[in-house]
Amino acid sequence: MVTNQPWPGRPADSDLAEPVPAIELRHATKRYGEAVALDDVSMVIQPGEFFCLLGPSGCGKTTTLNLIGGFIPLTSGDLLIEGHTVNDLPPHKRNVNTVFQSYALFPHMTVAENVAFGLRMEKLSKADIAQRTREYLELVGLSGLAGRLPAQMSGGQQQRVALARALAKRPAVLLLDEPLGALDLKLRKQMQTELARIHRQVGTTFVFVTHDQEEALSMATQIAIMSNGTVLQQGSPREVYDRPANRFVADFVGDTNFLAGTVRRDGGQAVFDVGSAVVDVQGDAEAGPATLMIRPEFLALRQGDATDGPRGLTARVVNVAFLGNHTRITVSTAAGEMVVVRPHGTRDSTADTQRELGEEVCVWWRTENAALIRE
Amino acid sequence: MARGTSPLETMPVSRFARQTRWSLIVLTGAMLAFLYLPIAFLILFSFEDAATPGLPITGLTLHWYQVLASDSAIQSALLTSIEVAVVVTIIASIVGTMVAFPLVRRGVRAPGLLRLGFTLPIMIPGFLIGIGLLIFFRQGLHPLIDVQLGLYTVVAGHLVFTIPFVVLIVASRLQGFDRRLEWAAADLGAGPWRTLRHIVLPLIAPAILAGALLCVTLSIDEFVITFFLIGPQQTLPLYIYTQIKFGVTPEVNAIATVILLVSLLAVTLGSILLTSSRRLRRRRAE
Incomplete structure (x- = not known):
């Protein structure tokens, strides 16, 4: 079973006077030519948080996620992961993992091979890889389907594989890009509960992107509401709902x-x-x-x-x-x-x-x- | 007709729709016969008993295949053809695959123009490629090195028109490649090389293989360019051509049948690989 013990390399919170933020953005700006996708955003995400980036499409939330993942470079500003500046670090060297909106499962690999891929890249021993693959497939409730190909699975199951594949790397931060967007309403509700459980169980920092305010309110411990490349308000779901900072936030949430x-x-x-x-x-x-x-x-x-x-x-x-x-x-x-x-x-x-x-x-x-x- | 249950197909357009449909079926049959009857005769005559094949068939025999098996001249010609085909296939597959990447992935300034440049040789008549290369090797390069015509020049000639096919096939596969998979691989800790090895190459392998099989077929069949560029050796098509001048023996029919079967097998294998990979892609998209 997966427990929320800190793994080697991650300092235990008690060692430090103040916990190092899992993610910190300092004046982060991303421009595409003239268009500004992210405009001077500063944001701190504490370790263990279920952090939700909420906003309408085109607000910069996915850009923020892709910046943290390392898939697109910052135009200016700084990005820190666990206290280290990682502006120029390529994605494969960052201690974060992503659950993509389209899942991006490798179609030529079985479920188990998909989950094991990241571990193989870490050059873990065969026994460790097998053991950890089993562990995380069990965590997401897919133990019996290890030998299936992604094409033989439903959307909800593929979603779980993507989750297991990313979590098996035991990242400092798990990034989720609208992972429930493609699921039907009933399955989405079920996965919301499931994600909250998994978050509690593994204790990893989750950064979750969504445009669905209900999803954000029900799962997040912290919400940042974004619009036009800026963060309008950051706070707990109750704070954001009860004391919205402006009309946009009040209108968008509830x-x-x-x-x-x-x-x-x-x-x-x-x-x-x-x-x-x-x-x-x-x-x-x-x-x-x-x-x-x-x-x-x-x-x-x-x-x-x-x-x-x-x-x-x-x-x-x-x-x-x-x-x-x-x-x-x-x-x-x-x-x-x-x-x-x-x-x-x-x-x-x-x-x-x-x-x-x-x-x-x-x-x-x-x-x-x-x-x-x-x- | 049995599946024509959709109202779109059975809508009464003309009073003569029925007759039109029947005459189209007959026409289609006639065209198929025109395409395949000569080949059917070729295969049939390879089993013909008489030394001068013709209708009616006098009797069936495997004699010409036995002659084929003991004919060292034809075997060495076949071997030469295979040698050329193997070298051409290996080089064309590697070079063509490498070319396909920048064409699809905008690594170059004018991908459209470059793509045209790489695929145009398909449309250039073979004898132009042959003459052009002959002049280039004998006169163009002569001040620098004295190129002797031989299998190397034949390989070069075959590469000119096989590489474009590999480029086309691999590029179309790459076009539909979900680049999110590369993001996912990088996200999971794979550097560019390992992403290429574990994710990209396995997924485009069917296209590369299909391209390679097409190269084999094209190279073995090739006559015109080879005719211009070959030295003292003889490839199989050239050998058959020289033999035919002395009259068609059923032995030629036998070797033609063998080549036909091998070519068909290669092409079928290639298309099966392509469609199965396409089906996989479609299933993923659903």
Whole structure:
């Protein structure tokens, strides 16, 4: 069985006052002629992290991965792997391994030969190679298929072979380039759980590229959200979801309602003007134009007008979509449409879900669940 | 016809569609007969009893194959042909494969022009290559070295038109090569040489082998260029040509049958290798 003991050559964390980052980018820039794929990005990835590079296509996330893998050279800046600058080191000399989007399995080799290839290149003994190949095929649950050719396997199985092949090298960092992109939804969910398990079991740093925010939120311990070659925000999934740094992050990660308006000081209290309505915001907010962001699940509906109880907005129900485990209610307010998500199975939400189309309601939220975003 | 169940194929286009289809089948049969009947006669006459072959067949015999087996002149000609073919195949396969890489992988400035340059000799008539090389060896090189015509010059002549075939076949295989595999190999710790040896060469080997088999066939068959460039030796086609002048004996039919079978075998083997590798590639793409 694979355990998460540090292998020789990797210093144990306790030996050092501060752990050496697994990956560090310092002002990394990649240009293709005029086009900038990566624009002065600095980033630190700590060892053991399940680090997710999240962003729309063309945001520079795959470029970042290819830079770390050594497949494309940096235009300027520095790249450090475990504290060593590796700018000019070719891929075959770097202590990182990649699971490619297309898997890139060697079609003329069996599953076992694919996994053993990297070990053969390390010139390990025959017995070691056989033993480690077995070990990692077992880790990904493919022990019985060692003699198959990649062409005889399903996409999900090929994915596992690619994973075993990369992990068998026991790299400092495992790079995964949208590895679940080609799988169908059910298999993707299953592999997400599987990847998280394997990450816990081997303890290697994972750097994972995806455009799927749900995938990132469910697996990552750290997320970096990228757009146009820059990192917009880096943090834990909860940080990124609850306190997005800007409108792009809020919009890209999860569903969000935006209200454009102005923060005003009203006595000692900060209030937020949305059109003709006024809602409360957290006390320390500075005056000036801003956008208020509230996640659909923090919105609640109540009968009656907006001045009765906590301040909210007067709204009219325009659509009710029952989605099994939750109901999605779209309401129209003076400040635009808002989406309210009410889960099933909680006592306080059941009353909300029985809404009639065209009914007049008040949409409200707790002040601490709304975040102010300044552009 | 049995498989023509798709509505696209059975759509009634013309009132005479049925008749048209039948006449096309007859035409196709006639053309196939035109292509293969002469060869069928060649094979048939190699078993003919009489010394002057003709219809009707007087009787079947293996006599001419026995004559062939004891004819040292024809055997030495065959040996010469094989010698030339082997040398040509080895050189053409290596050089052609090496040329294919920069053509496909943009290692050169004008790949299109260079590709044309490397494949044009296929379209140059053999006798032009023959005369050109003859003049080049006898007059062009004469001030520097005195080139004697012989098997070396024949090998050179054969290389001129076999290398382009290897280049074409290997280049088309390389074109479809997933370069991510090379990234993967490098990622797993293989340097450029080991990537070439363990990943690239095994995967393009079917194409190289197919090219090599084609070289063997082309070289053994070659007559025109050889005719211009050969010295005192004789290759098999040349020997047969000189023999035919004294009348066709069934022995020539026998040797022709043998060559035909060997050539067919080589070409079939080559195409099987190519399609099986293509199937492998397709399966991978799915």
